[in-house]
Amino acid sequence: MPDTKVDELLESLTDNIDSLIDAIKNGTRHQWIKDHFLAGYPTDIKDSSMILDLLKVFNTTQHLYECVNCGRIAVQIGQTNRYEFYKPESEDYKGILKGKKDTN
Structure with missing residues (x-):
């Protein structure tokens, strides 16, 4: 959504x-x-x-996955079983779906 x-x-x-x-x-x-x-x-x-x-x-969510190896993001297309893939431009964003990085 x-x-x-x-x-x-x-x-x-x-x-x-x-x-x-x-x-x-x-x-x-x-x-x-x-x-x-x-x-x-x-x-x-x-x-x-x-x-x-x-x-x-009201469940109109879509799935979002991240590859733990390369950081590519898979975004579900609508309510189908198809996904569009996106690759981060920087290694800094690998693991972005885990939430905020601990800066301590």
């Missing part, structure tokens, strides 16, 4: 979770399920399972 969409995605997800919590408190849980899921979605499901299903709906 492009980083420009992360805030939008998280805001939408938290809005959905907030509205679910409100529906539970107000006794309108069944109606909330009808409004947010397809017909046939179980109404006797645990709240935590429903939140997990919301998280799955």
